[in-house]
Amino acid sequence: MLLFTEGLSSQREIIAGIKSLYPSLFIVSTHSQERPEIHEFSDANQFEPQNADERLSFLRDTIRKYEIKLLHAGKHTLWYEEHRSRIESLGVTLVTGVSDVEMFEIADSKIRFARLMEQYRLPVVPSIEITHADQLETELKARPFGDDALHCVKPVKGIYGMGFWKLSDEIPAARCFYDTDSRMANVGVFLHAMKLSEDFKPLVLMPYLDGPERSVDMVVQAGKVIKAVARVKKGSYQFFENQGPAIDLAIACASVINADGIVNVQTRNAPDGSPVLLEINLRPSGGIGYLAHSGINLPALFVQTFLGLEPSVVATGSLVPNVMVRPLTQAIVI
Numbered sequence: 257m258l259l260f261t262e263g264l265s266s267q268r269e270i271i272a273g274i275k276s277l278y279p280s281l282f283i284v285s286t287h288s289q290e291r292p293e294i295h296e297f298s299d300a301n302q303f304e305p306q307n308a309d310e311r312l313s314f315l316r317d318t319i320r321k322y323e324i325k326l327l328h329a330g331k332h333t334l335w336y337e338e339h340r341s342r343i344e345s346l347g348v349t350l351v352t353g354v355s356d357v358e359m360f361e362i363a364d365s366k367i368r369f370a371r372l373m374e375q376y377r378l379p380v381v382p383s384i385e386i387t388h389a390d391q392l393e394t395e396l397k398a399r400p401f402g403d404d405a406l407h408c409v410k411p412v413k414g415i416y417g418m419g420f421w422k423l424s425d426e427i428p429a430a431r432c433f434y435d436t437d438s439r440m441a442n443v444g445v446f447l448h449a450m451k452l453s454e455d456f457k458p459l460v461l462m463p464y465l466d467g468p469e470r471s472v473d474m475v476v477q478a479g480k481v482i483k484a485v486a487r488v489k490k491g492s493y494q495f496f497e498n499q500g501p502a503i504d505l506a507i508a509c510a511s512v513i514n515a516d517g518i519v520n521v522q523t524r525n526a527p528d529g530s531p532v533l534l535e536i537n538l539r540p541s542g543g544i545g546y547l548a549h550s551g552i553n554l555p556a557l558f559v560q561t562f563l564g565l566e567p568s569v570v571a572t573g574s575l576v577p578n579v580m581v582r583p584l585t586q587a588i589v590i
């Protein structure tokens with residue numbers, strides 16, 4: 257009765273979370289690639305067509321076959337939003353993370369996102385749009401965030417932290433090649449590479465914020481946050497919070513975006529200690545599975561909310577105090 261289509265690998269933990277509380281709920285997961293680990297806890301799985309033209313008939317068949325009531329779309333959000341009324345006419349509640357195409361596109365662009373948050377007076381990292389390498393050079397010379405600030409860049413459209421670099425003249429020229437994890441690049445080297453590149457991708461220029469960083473996972477229905485849990489990043493460790501200024505900010509942000517589903521907001525603290533927004537991800541985060549140790553089962557709460565099940569205190573849970581977790585890489589037999 258519940259269908260998960262292709263999404264991030266954390267789908268595995270989401271399904272496990274639901275099953276731990278609602279073991280008899282029938283869950284189908286689909287993916288366009290061979291991903292047995294994602295399907296491990298589902299009751300049935302299927303290959304999803306890669307070709308978008310075949311997607312609607314695939315969904316129709318799958319929804320009929322398993323009498324699906326709730327469809328959680330992972331990837332292809334735009335396609336699902338464009339076909340929302342046709343999919344819902346098949347008798348399912350569709351959850352994509354968002355309520356319309358425009359808000360998806362705003363969240364997809366870190367510049368448009370920052371401008372919208374500013375409009376609503378929500379603190380967001382100061383963001384300058386860079387559309388070509390020469391402009392980056394000019395802006396960096398002007399030190400828009402002050403002489404003492406460390407400046408950094410990331411792609412306007414990005415994921416997984418790819419393309420995030422701290423830039424400074426003080427950094428040894430070759431450091432970015434042998435110490436990639438430091439995310440430090442020499443300004444001259446970076447500009448040189450960007451000027452050589454024929455397909456310059458727009459960047460956001462920002463001040464580097466020391467942190468700490470918070471990743472706030474939320475169940476949201478039509479912009480209304482049902483529950484939010486923050487994972488506070490402390491070196492390699494994370495701990496949980498269920499209240500505080502970062503959570504208040506994340507809730508306000510999800511409401512402006514009219515988020516709908518399991519979504520994630522990231523914040524970092526400004527030098528004065530107050531949180532500012534980095535981005536909203538209109539999908540479950542990669543780390544949502546860590547919440548299994550928090551006492552709060554957001555995946556189960558998602559199902560409870562969107563299937564309209566009897567509210568269960570167990571699903572909502574309460575925060576277990578003083579839990580610290582460390583993400584590990586593990587191997588499973590497939």
Ligand SMILES: Nc1ncnc2c1ncn2[C@@H]1O[C@H](COP(=O)(O)OP(=O)(O)O)[C@@H](O)[C@H]1O
Binds near residue numbers: 408418
């Ligand atoms: N202004 C900033 N100051 C410090 N760290 C940042 C800043 N912007 C991004 N980061 C770091 O880069 C990571 C990726 O940035 P984010 O905005 O989450 O983009 P994405 O996850 O889509 O790549 C963040 O988790 C954070 O650690």
Ligand SMILES: [Mg+2]
Binds near residue numbers: 416417522535
């Ligand atoms: Mg991010």
